[in-house]
Amino acid sequence: MPFPKQVRLVEVSPRDGLQNEPSPIATATKLELIDRLAAAGITYIEAASFVSPKWVPQMADHREVMTGLTRRPGVTYTALTPNLKGLEAALECGVEEVAVFGAASEAFSQKNINCSVAESLARFEPVLERAKQAKVRVRGYVSCVLGCPYEGEIAPAKVADVSKALYEMGCYEVSLGDTIGVGTPLAAKRMVETVSRDIPMGKLAAHFHDTYGQALANLYAVLEEGISVIDSSVAGLGGCPYAKGASGNVASEDVVYLLNGLGIETGIDLNKLADTGTWITQAIGRPNRSKVSVALAAK
């Protein structure tokens, strides 16, 4: 089994982890979270989302977040930009990388972003063009890669099609999202294997949710396939909007513990990361969903 020697963690807590929080979180708290994550050794942080505050009120301070950052060398701070308007605003804030998000499920695309998968891809084209012009890299997300809350099972070929379209459009990396956390390891392996026929394994990331408790097993399975980029959220911040009260993002601390155990380097200080999880969950009054963090604190 050729496990990767190193894995890069993409920390999504400031965006994916916080975006559904009903009460406004102070910009200063978000900035402190981002800086603590960087201090713990995270090198890639999704800091904000340039969507309309009408849709995601919690991300309304995206400009303040992106311009208020203390940029540490070697750390990439990125933002979601679903359309050209969002990208222009992000560029004004000096963003050096952005992300767009498509879905592998027609029904999800319609319900989530009000357009078909094909329409969403067409909408990203000018975003990719403008980003290229501005020398800003673009990451692509694909949601529902292992199941959809409306359609159920999703064929790996469908995931491969959307991923390939994003990659060919110019996304330098495609993050494969099990948005509702329903996947299991063999399904995850098959999906990644199918997608990697069109896109080099090194250009793929696993973004697995832990709704059904399977995320770490699925990550282990795709590490066996050669995946070397993993999206996660400190303290498992971010629930599942399709199953209220259930878990969402896999906890970064638990991923780092797994990788440490496998002898895979991350450059991350697990104790500092766990402290960050303890701090932010106390700051916003949420349960800490990292089992590693709870176990370390209870020892």
Add this chain to the structure above:
Amino acid sequence: MPFPKQVRLVEVSPRDGLQNEPSPIATATKLELIDRLAAAGITYIEAASFVSPKWVPQMADHREVMTGLTRRPGVTYTALTPNLKGLEAALECGVEEVAVFGAASEAFSQKNINCSVAESLARFEPVLERAKQAKVRVRGYVSCVLGCPYEGEIAPAKVADVSKALYEMGCYEVSLGDTIGVGTPLAAKRMVETVSRDIPMGKLAAHFHDTYGQALANLYAVLEEGISVIDSSVAGLGGCPYAKGASGNVASEDVVYLLNGLGIETGIDLNKLADTGTWITQAIGRPNRSKVSVALAAK
């Protein structure tokens, strides 16, 4: 990867899951739990422990539990019997199978059962002898197979030694316990591989705790090795006495979900199992630690 076609779940909630509960749980509740588990398709249930009530007050009603059972055909109801006195009492209750437990760690053996590993093995010999005479099968447990709260790392060879001793003494199956849930997949694989040099893989069981969130990943890894018996506890009942407030046993529902996804048969009805977890956690006022159960309920 030659995954097993079928996996047998050993449900430990009535014993391992409840034994540390501080308030007495009614015998009737325990009996209902056991019967609901059997009705959900569990074929092997650890129902009680014949230890001194001085040590484990929650198991003081072991006679009432073992004689009060509604025995369903095809279901094995077993009990822990750490010594000859416990075995005799269990035999009087008509038990058809019992279990003994050793440790792979000297320090743990001393602190947990007040004797060395060698002494504990010597103590089991008359138990095995008497059980054989009574035509009662004996299962062996080994604790701390992936780490010890006092010694830290445990060499796979040490686990293999104790396992082999129990197997040669007459235990028909040896359950390998990651008592403090610190293991990760490659360590689990290596340990199982080492133990299986002396004992056929089909005679080994994985008893993994989820304290650090790694249990399902570890189970997936040892399923790849050919393990086909898994110990688990409905709703993840049973905490970790070495890290208060942290998780203990892996949740049976999450294991069944994993196995279903891998196409491995268990004969278990996941919805009935989840209902049982919901019922018992409400009955004893504990959080439901099965993510599958929480997700199903939240949908």
